[in-house]
Amino acid sequence: MLVITVDLIPGGVEPLRRSIGTVQISNISDLADISSYHLLAMEAANPLTGTAARTGECILFGHDRRQSVWKLIEAAAAAIETADWEPL
Template structure:
């Protein structure tokens, strides 16, 4: 997962999130990626608050499957 600040690092900032994951045979998921965002995050909070918000948003995001040819589904 990549979390990138958008803007000038004000006390309240927006963030763009991109995540990738490998295939998971136990869950039956293919490799893929997703984009999401966190808006109006108070930067005076601990980093764990931002990470929690990012995980929640990326979990709700529309994942795009990647074609994994010849590598056992790994990316």
């Protein structure tokens, strides 16, 4: 499993650091060369967009594991946009 955390550091001031999002990426294909992944995301409330804190999940199908981890993160980020979201 990969866990990605997105922290916001306003103005680069470390004491103001806060997590605004996380995603867990879990392989559900026995590490096959072409794999599918379960994605579980959490997002903090965002006053700029007016969204409440929420969680979402979806499946990323058919990812080529022989690519860079950044390609997996890119594909996961795109898939999360289609997730079923529930308010916290």
